[in-house]
Amino acid sequence: MAMLISAHRLLLGAGCLLCLALLRHITPRPALTWSRPYENDQARPNADHDGTALPTPTPLSLTCELPEGLDDVLVVLKTGATEIYEKLPIHLATTFACLPDYLVYSDVAQQFGAVPVHDALALVSEELRQRHDDLAYYRTLQQHVLSGGDAAELQGDKSWSLDKWKFLPMISDAYRRFDARKRWFVFIEADTYLSAHNLRLWLKQLDASVPVYAGAQVMIGDTEFAHGGSGFVLSVTAAKAFAEVYRKKQTHWEYKMASECCGDKLMAEVLLEATPPVTLHRSFPIIQGETLTSLDWTPTHWCTPAVSWHHADPAGIDKLWRFERGWRHDTGAEWPILFAEYFAAFIEPRISAANGTMRGWDNLSNDWVYEEGNIVHPSYTSATACESFCRQHAQCLQWAWSPGVCRGGKAVRLGRALASRPALGSADGRVARVGVQGKDGAVSGWMLDRFAAWRSQQEPCSTAGLWNTHVW
Structure with missing residues (x-):
């Protein structure tokens, strides 16, 4: 009997040791994180293959733990059908991964996985879409895609010429879809990086109850406007003022666009016709037109x-x-x-x-x-x-x-x-x-x-x- 009990104890002990070993194997280890780079830090992150610094991995469960303050923000991305497969996926994996709401506008309507992509130019008056010379390439692009072609096959300068036409209908439609449910409308392009962390803190300094039009200032002629590629922000009050002015004289603004260089410039002119006029809140260098590699560190x-x-x-x-x-x-x-x-x-x-x-x-x-x-x-x-x-x-x-x-x-x-x-x-x-x-x-x-x-x-x-x- 004593030998039998000893054998049971040995088996029980071995089982416990095995369980401990398994628990030790499957218990998550503390995640490595990147310490804030103060002046006196000695450790530096590892380098990627091109020599640029990379942080150590952040646990996936932490990547979307953003604090309150982004629920009232809509982020709108403008891109083009000829570049969408090259540039949109990274935003879905990063920029949009933790945002409650966002919209994507292009020049071809499509379903990108689970994400609807809206055709901004479909909101332009039918007469211009069907007959205006500036939009001949748009008609070619639509036909090419409808016949089974790949939009990227038409990549070139002509696709860039359509870009200016997207600004005004895109802003108006974004406000129409969300209106007072959002306090802030943030617009970026496919090659813009947006820091959601810093954006949240910046918007806390601004008042959405007044017309705020913020971005990196650019001047063409007598018009000061926010550079579209760097990103710009409209408070709900400013977005409403824009939509009202644009919709009252949509055809006027569309024909004016034909003679303008830039959609972001004409956007500023629409805002200036609001009552009272909405002027630019100069936001350089917070809103930045350079890259990490081209910026002058001053x-x-x-x-x-x-x-x-x-x-x-x-x-x-x-x-x-x-x-x-x-x-x-x-x-x-x-x-x-x-x-x-x-x-x-x-x-x-x-x-x-x-x-x-x-x-x-x-x-x-x-x-x-x-x-x-x-x-x-x-x-x-x-x-x-x-x-x-x-x-x-x-x-x-x-x-x-x-x-x-x-x-x-x-x-x-x-x-x-x-x-x-x-x-x-x-x-x-x-x-x-x-x-x-x-x-x-x-x-x-x-x-x-x-x-x-x-x-x-x-x-x-x-x-x-x-x-x-x-x-x-």
Whole structure:
């Protein structure tokens, strides 16, 4: 009997040990998160294959734990049928993953998985849609898709020409669908990254009961307007005023659009005809038209929160979204992410890892330019001579050399590899073209000691006037 009891005890003990082992195996381990990049942090995140910093993974259960404050916000994305499969999926996985409500407008109506895509141009008067020369490409696009063709096959400049026509009907229709159920209407494009965390905190500083039209200011002629690609915001009061003015004289505004360059410009003119007129709330640099790689890291940006970035490609949107989720989890819901924090997370690690010098790279220096054939100057004879030139000027923080050209910069920019696009966004329109010889020999460098000294003068950032925007 004693031996039988001992055997039972042995079996019971072995079973308990097995259960403990299984529990230890399946119990979730504490998730790794990215600590906030303060000045005295020693640890830096790992780098992706292209050298840009990546946060450690954020637990999936935490990615949608956004605090109250977004239920009264509608985000509207404008895209085109020729680019939708390239650019919309990343927003469904990131930007829209945690938002209560959003709308997508294009130039072809379709069902994108579970998401309805609305044709903004279908809201234009039938006479224009059927007969106006500006919309001939729209008619071609519709017929091509209806006959089973892929819209991407028609990609080109003509698809861009349709873009301006989407603005006015899109804004009017978004308000019609949600009207007073939303206090804020936020409009972005397919290559815009929107920080939901910073957006929520920014909107708390604004009053939706008054007409608010906010965005990064641009001036064409006498009209100041919010740049569409950078994103813009309308309070429900402003959206209502816009819709009323537009609907009263829709045909007038449509024919005026035919002679305008830009839909975002005409949008401002519609708002100016409201009673009382709705003028732009200048919101640069909070609303940002640059990318992480093309931005000049100066006092204008450093201690300011960033709500949006333009020219962000899918890889860049993914990195920014993952960083934001991890950062908010570690830091909390009530402190915005400043430009300084983005620099510490994405830009500084890349430059430091290269020890301040990158080959085959253009850091977009443009404050001093010495080019062989235009001027006689020793700086363009070699990369060493170009670096020496920069060292001789106290304000020079970076330099870039290619055969026969030396450039210096007073602000730090990351720039891009000359052989490819940057993974944090495309700045193709802002990057000077270089020849094959220039690509082969190009070198960029940064004065790390000087920037460290400059940075120490900017920090710590004050909370006073945190949401102030730059007024020209």
